[in-house]
Amino acid sequence: MNGYLRLTGVSLRYGPQQEPALDEVDLEVPAGSSVAILGPSGSGKSTLLRVAAGLEEPTAGSVTLDDVDLAGTAAENRGMAMVFQRPLLFPHLDVTDNVAFADRVRGVPRRAARRRAREFLELVQLAGFERRTPRSLSGGQEQRVALARALAAEPRVLLLDEPFSALDAGLREEMYELLDELRLRLSPTILLVTHDHREADALGDTVAVLDGGRLLQSGPMRQLYTRPASLAVSRLLGGRNEIAGEVRGGWHHSPLGVFRVATSVADGPGVLLIRQEAVELTGADADAVGTVVRVRRRGPRALVTVEVGGPDRPGTARVTAELGPGLQLEVGRDVGLRLPAEALAVVAGNARQDGVEADPVESVDDGQR
């Protein structure tokens, strides 16, 4: 139930004059692993999944499964199953027959197919729901049945197209747990797409960031969080801090101060990136001192925006920090900021790139984009 999926130079154009929906995408999904494709709406992530499934024909590039090129192989013969954003349970079949669908179309006798379907229903913790109709299920239950139906097809690659995005937060967490459990028991190869970086983090061993049909960066989520390759990646991952400045001799200079650049960046304009969770608010040993200009509650936590700058430094910079549960800060208060060196990243260019207008000196936080 686990194959090695590889996409090489996959491109797709719907018309000669149109922008490519996919532009030379390379992606590997090792057997038994889970790879999440993260991207905003319209980035081409669902299209990529459809190309892998054989529902769309790429204009260039290849899709291989266990080193066998799938070009010319019909979608129904590729050995992949897909769970869509909507469960799409067949309304004329009950829960058991929905799960037994793949076996039935393969010619398995009905009784045997239904017996196997019941096993998969137990796997997704829906034993006792066999005779129910899809209409009588809740959204979460429907998606569990859709998952069981896909697993019952015994695919070599399981494709998940934002399957949990229509569920509320609690149900999503349940589904993440369920998928973890299924991975432990069945070790399926999973390629999933999502627009939610938290979901990508929760479900993917590695994450590939896609935007405008191009693969921007891929790797473990920790690496993407701390070393985003571009502003676009940082933003897609929910990063809020972009401090415009200049790189000179391996140091980044900005109104925030001077910080060592860990990665190799050429001299010239550069944007300092640090995730809001990594910024520490402190009273002593601060890397920079500023004034709280905005506080926004986020459940038990808060996002605090601190403006840094003063008479001894040209311009100002704004840094957003996440405040822990139970802590409070009021607007107007002076605070110190500690920016751990291992959490800092610098990308070449300035904050105007990727279509975002920002003052070259004063960085703009996410809430103002």
Next chain:
Amino acid sequence: MAADGPRRQPVTGLPLAAPGRRTHTAGPLHTGRSRRSPRRRALLLILPAVVPTGAVVLAALTSALLSSLGLTPLVGQPRLTLDPWRAPTDHLWTAAGLSVAIATAATVLAALVGLATALAITGRRRSGRLLALLSSATIPVPHVVGAAAVGLLLADAGFLPRVLGVETGWPPLVGGRWWIAVVAEYAWKESAFIALVVSSALASRVASYRDTAIVLGARPWARLRYVTLPLAAPALVASAGISFVYVLGSYEVAWLLGRPSPEPLPVLAFRLFTSLELTARPEAAAVAVATAALALAAVAVAAAALRRMEGWR
């Protein structure tokens, strides 16, 4: 990041709904009363159409029934009698059988052609649009015009035998024993109606279910059998039911293209109603009531079939 969401629970402790009960995720605002409100609103909205239609149909049926029972004679005293029902007894049974046979044959043909057309419309982008256009163009053509056209096409001196160069031995398609021209005209017109209804029902969802079936390994025949046909069934049954009832009660095509004898129910009713003998009016009313009863029976069968498919839509 994990701190943003609720804490995870062990899989074994997932709060699943008990089997046999539906899990309601809606809050307290979704009471039974609030669920009924949209239905009540919908009922109120269709009342302006239902009331006059119902009044006319009920008044007409009541009037026909009273007349067929001798309670509203044109001449003489009202007297409860079954004579108008007995008088055309032989004709009535023959006409009823003939009408049901014509309606069944035409409906089955129309359903097959209409379904095939609907599948072509939803399955192919360019030719599908052309087919949909052709089907749409067929619907406004009146049946009487269609009957005249079919007559000119299929008669022994018609266009088709001339094109084919058949001078003698052309089968009696018009006015013949098997009512072929009548069935063909109804099947042609009604298949366009069925095709549009079924393709409309399929258009919005067949693509997504087809993709689902494909990625589950279903080949074209399996997709047709296990997915497309069941999804099309409710619209097919509803539109075929409407077509059957229409053909059963339709007069002009059978009158123009059929044989003088035996007569289907609507032709018999019309002949009796326009007879010079005014005493034949109650017999015409009896035939009309019998036709309406058959139509209602067909509607009941279609409604029962649709109720069984309620969850399929």
